[in-house]
Amino acid sequence: MRTYLVYTMAALAEIAGCFSAWAYFRRGASAFWLVPGTASLLLFTFLLARIESAAGRTFAAYGGVYIAASLVWLWSVEGIRPDRWDLIGAVICLAGASIILLGPRPA
Numbered sequence: 001m002r003t004y005l006v007y008t009m010a011a012l013a014e015i016a017g018c019f020s021a022w023a024y025f026r027r028g029a030s031a032f033w034l035v036p037g038t039a040s041l042l043l044f045t046f047l048l049a050r051i052e053s054a055a056g057r058t059f060a061a062y063g064g065v066y067i068a069a070s071l072v073w074l075w076s077v078e079g080i081r082p083d084r085w086d087l088i089g090a091v092i093c094l095a096g097a098s099i100i101l102l103g104p105r106p107a
Contacts, residue, residue, distance in 0.1 A: 003051060003101060007062055010047035011069035017041035019077070057100060064097025 020037025023029035051058040068090040071082045082090075 004065070006047055006050055007065040007097075008069060010044050010062065011066045012073075013040045013044035013047060014066065015070060015073045017044060019073070053101075061097040061100040064093035064095075064100075067093040 017037045017040035020029075020033045020040065024031060024033050024037075048058065048062060051062075053061075071086050071090050074080050074086075075082055
């Protein structure tokens with residue numbers, strides 16, 4: 001369960017960091033938006049490095065969590081409610097991430 005929490009925190013940090021750059025480049029926000037965005041991206045890398053698994057497996061499983069967290073961001077920050085296809089896709093991605101994380105591995 002700790003792993004899912006770290007993944008969720010990492011996803012929110014990554015999305016926030018990327019959103020700050022997006023706001024600067026696409027919405028004309030102040031360059032000061034890049035300061036907390038950079039800090040947020042550094043936090044993301046720190047958190048993802050805390051996962052106890054091979055890097056490739058960590059990144060693969062993280063992808064599913066990132067997709068679900070992006071839809072939460074879409075709704076909570078951008079005010080756009082995900083539709084049923086978004087939700088079905090997120091469930092499939094989270095199932096895949098769980099298989100990668102929880103699958104039996106040789107000792």
